Structures are given as C-alpha cells and as structure tokens.
Amino acid sequence: MSVGQQQAVIEAERRKDDADILDVVPVPSTAKEVILDGLTDEQSVTEALNELAGLLGISSLLEREFLALSTGETRKVLLARELLKKPDWLVLDEPFDGLDVETVSRFAQYLDKLSTRCTLIMVVNRVSEIPVWAQRLLFLQNGRIAWQIEGDTLDDTTLQPLRQIMH
Numbered sequence: 001m002s003v004g005q006q007q008a009v010i011e012a013e014r015r016k017d018d019a020d021i022l023d024v025v026p027v028p029s030t031a032k033e034v035i036l037d038g039l040t041d042e043q044s045v046t047e048a049l050n051e052l053a054g055l056l057g058i059s060s061l062l063e064r065e066f067l068a069l070s071t072g073e074t075r076k077v078l079l080a081r082e083l084l085k086k087p088d089w090l091v092l093d094e095p096f097d098g099l100d101v102e103t104v105s106r107f108a109q110y111l112d113k114l115s116t117r118c119t120l121i122m123v124v125n126r127v128s129e130i131p132v133w134a135q136r137l138l139f140l141q142n143g144r145i146a147w148q149i150e151g152d153t154l155d156d157t158t159l160q161p162l163r164q165i166m167h
Helices: 003-022 031-036 043-056 071-084 101-114 156-166
Strands: 089-093 119-123 136-141 144-150
Touching (some): 003 071, 031 043, 031 071, 136 156, 144 156
Parallel strands (some): 089 119
16 A cells, blocks of 8 residues: 555545535545445454454554544555455565554554565665565665565575675
8 A cells, every 4th residue: 555545545535525626415434334335344354354453552442533533543444455455475575664663563463464465565774674484575776676685594694695785
C-alpha cells in the first residue's frame, strides 16, 4: 500500500462524508468496513481479519470511524486490507515505518510465513530491516543498481559491502 493509495482511500471516505451537501446523511465507514471492502464477509475472512488485527494491534480500532484514525493506524488498517486479499505478490514500501517495536517484531514474523506463499518485494532504507529470508537484494542509487546479491546467506559478512555503500 503506497502513500498515494492511502491518500486515495482517505479521499474517497472524505467525499462520502461530504454527502450531506446532497441532503444525504453520511454514514462514515468503520475501519473494519474499509478493510472488508470488496471482500465477502465469510467466516474464514472474519477469522483472518481477527488474526491480522491482533498481529497489527488494530483490534480496538475496527469499530472506529476510519477518518478518525491516525496516520499510523490508517496505514495498519490498509495493510490488513491488502493482506486479506491473499495476493500472489505484494510490494511493501517501508512496511515497518509508523509501527511500534512490538508490532514490527510480530509483523516481521508474519511476513516470514507469508514469504513461503507470496512473492514479497520490500523497499527499506535501513539494513536492519532486511529480512533474513530475502532471496535477492538490490541497492538502487540514482536510479541504477549499485549493488546486488542473491542467495540465502544474508549475514553481517555478506551485508558489509552494502553498509559501506550506504554510509
């Protein structure tokens, strides 16, 4: 979920909120409604939502109005929405930004499990956020690949050249 997509969802909710101009009483969407938008509310989806809500720490937000959420809360809600769609691949731009330490840890474990059934492309700005399960790393500098590595041996030794480039 990009910042642009996040802004588009927020703007759509705001337009809905402006419906009173048309003599329609607006009913703001809850976080849960935004997450489930386009999905069928089956038992399996509800169970998956409850699991993700617990993982991301948003269980208490599900019945709150979406537009009343903070930026970080909104990001978590929209992330849950994308994850519930069970995509074949997912691009995550700075997925840990705005998350507290405990949520980062739980979410990193979730992504580890998810990586076995879904192709994940992650954009991170800190070496410490590179997951141990990554199969290929690229470092882009001025729109070009400045460094890359493939394989399953990501450790301090193999990441040292990247650290040098970044400093």
